[in-house]
Amino acid sequence: MNFFKSIAFRISISIAVIIAATATAVGWLILSDEKKTLELELRSKGSYLAELISRQITEPLLYEERYEIFSLLQASMKGEESLVVYAEVYDKDGEKVVSTYKDGISPEKLPSILVPGTTNIKEDSKAQLYHIGIPISVENLGTIGYLKLGITKKHLYIILQNIKKKIFLISAGVIFIGTMMGLWMARKILRPILILNKGVKKIGDGEVGVEVPIVGVGEIKELALSFNRMSIKLKELIDAIKAAQENLVRTEKLYAIGEFSAGVAHEIKNPLTSIKMLMQTIKHKKHPLSAKDFGIIEGEVNRIDNIVKEFLAFARPEKIEKTGVNINGVLEEVITVTRPQIERTQIHLVEKLSPSLPLINGSHDALKQAFLNLVLNAVQAMDGGGTLNIGTAADNGTLSVVIKDTGVGIPKKYLKKVFDPFFTTKEEGTGMGLALTYNIINDHSGKIEIDSTPGMGTTVKVQLPLIKM
Numbered sequence: 001m002n003f004f005k006s007i008a009f010r011i012s013i014s015i016a017v018i019i020a021a022t023a024t025a026v027g028w029l030i031l032s033d034e035k036k037t038l039e040l041e042l043r044s045k046g047s048y049l050a051e052l053i054s055r056q057i058t059e060p061l062l063y064e065e066r067y068e069i070f071s072l073l074q075a076s077m078k079g080e081e082s083l084v085v086y087a088e089v090y091d092k093d094g095e096k097v098v099s100t101y102k103d104g105i106s107p108e109k110l111p112s113i114l115v116p117g118t119t120n121i122k123e124d125s126k127a128q129l130y131h132i133g134i135p136i137s138v139e140n141l142g143t144i145g146y147l148k149l150g151i152t153k154k155h156l157y158i159i160l161q162n163i164k165k166k167i168f169l170i171s172a173g174v175i176f177i178g179t180m181m182g183l184w185m186a187r188k189i190l191r192p193i194l195i196l197n198k199g200v201k202k203i204g205d206g207e208v209g210v211e212v213p214i215v216g217v218g219e220i221k222e223l224a225l226s227f228n229r230m231s232i233k234l235k236e237l238i239d240a241i242k243a244a245q246e247n248l249v250r251t252e253k254l255y256a257i258g259e260f261s262a263g264v265a266h267e268i269k270n271p272l273t274s275i276k277m278l279m280q281t282i283k284h285k286k287h288p289l290s291a292k293d294f295g296i297i298e299g300e301v302n303r304i305d306n307i308v309k310e311f312l313a314f315a316r317p318e319k320i321e322k323t324g325v326n327i328n329g330v331l332e333e334v335i336t337v338t339r340p341q342i343e344r345t346q347i348h349l350v351e352k353l354s355p356s357l358p359l360i361n362g363s364h365d366a367l368k369q370a371f372l373n374l375v376l377n378a379v380q381a382m383d384g385g386g387t388l389n390i391g392t393a394a395d396n397g398t399l400s401v402v403i404k405d406t407g408v409g410i411p412k413k414y415l416k417k418v419f420d421p422f423f424t425t426k427e428e429g430t431g432m433g434l435a436l437t438y439n440i441i442n443d444h445s446g447k448i449e450i451d452s453t454p455g456m457g458t459t460v461k462v463q464l465p466l467i468k469m
């Protein structure tokens with residue numbers, strides 16, 4: 001995700017803006033306050049200076065010692081630090097007696113501010129000056145003249161400039177630290193959300209039941225807990241749906257039994273018809289049954305017998321008596337029975353039976369029937385030879401049997417149907433083998449899965465629960 005689009009970044013930017021605004025407002029307040037104080041200070045300093053100088057020049061003014069006055073004024077303006085930028089002395093009629101100016105001050109532009117009997121201060125913001133006019137009085141004689149001073153505000157502005165700089169530096173520091181802290185806090189707050197996000201993604205990918213670690217506090221912790229509850233509920237729900245689906249499949253199978261009778265009748269009809277036709281021909285030709293005829297009849301009768309047997313096994317399964325069953329033993333028996341067929345078709349048999357297989361609770365005969373069906377299907381699928389793998393294993397309370405062939409395989413569209421009664425692709429098949437096997441495994445609380453690739457082969461995996469010790 002783009003960092004600049006992240007919530008963390010936005011939060012820290014907001015924090016930075018808030019801090020910047022606050023810093024500006026506070027800075028402005030401090031500055032204007034400070035400016036007022038400094039101005040007040042400067043005014044009183046100016047008045048005091050004017051007072052001082054006026055006293056110094058009273059005597060020289062009385063005796064009209066102009067040069068003395070001039071040097072006194074010059075002294076007050078000496079040096080960089082001096083506040084006075086110009087000084088003028090007037091006699092009592094307002095005639096200029098002595099004056100002196102620093103560079104950049106033009107006498108013509110100075111305002112007239114002399115007021116008899118009182119000190120007058122005038123601010124000149126443009127020239128950054130205070131003009132101060134003060135009457136010079138002597139006891140008994142009254143006003144004998146005036147002093148006019150220019151007090152510069154330059155130093156004040158330099159101080160203010162320094163304060164501004166400091167405020168700016170401090171604000172920048174605070175904004176930087178605030179932004180970093182905002183970022184850090186946002187990350188800390190958002191981390192649990194990012195973890196949650198990962199969990200949600202996992203569920204989106206079908207990994208229901210995942211739980212996220214409970215980090216964070218308050219609402220975010222609540223959210224994580226709710227998420228975990230939801231995830232578990234979701235898993236329960238999906239499991240329930242799966243179970244219901246399996247049940248439905250079973251119900252559908254039971255429904256199929258209804259169709260079953262019709263199927264059986266149809267299956268039996270074929271062999272019966274061929275027997276009947278044979279009988280009629282014999283009756284017509286009036287000659288006794290030949291050995292070949294007997295063979296045909298026997299074959300058809302066997303076929304009927306088989307169909308009826310399978311029908312009975314499926315429709316009215318014998319009551320299963322469950323005892324401890326050794327599945328390896330069952331498989332050995334199945335292999336013994338099918339060995340002639342395996343050898344005839346030149347199938348390579350690979351047995352990998354786990355030597356330490358625990359017993360399972362079940363019916364020996366029913367399981368033998370089930371695995372016989374599976375092995376027969378595998379052998380029949382490998383008409384031109386191949387490899388038949390039979391393996392057993394046990395772990396986690398489950399026993400598994402894998403029967404793997406390298407035969408023709410099952411097309412995908414048939415995979416769903418192979419367990420249906422009467423579904424067969426074989427000319428001589430009854431389609432009952434896998435239906436029966438499914439029921440038997442189901443009766444043992446087991447599972448059966450078929451995985452097949454047409455042209456490559458088929459793997460059937462049966463899982464049965466072990467006896468709990």
Ligand SMILES: Nc1ncnc2c1ncn2[C@@H]1O[C@H](COP(=O)(O)OP(=O)(O)O)[C@@H](O)[C@H]1O
Nearest residue numbers: 377378381409418424425429430431433434458
């Ligand atoms: N190992 C296998 N390899 C290929 N096809 C199989 C295999 N097992 C089952 N089948 C398919 O499933 C169908 C149903 O099998 P089953 O119920 O045993 O009936 P049948 O063997 O009488 O046909 C078979 O006709 C066949 O098409």
Ligand SMILES: [Mg+2]
Nearest residue numbers: 373377433434
């Ligand atoms: Mg079969």
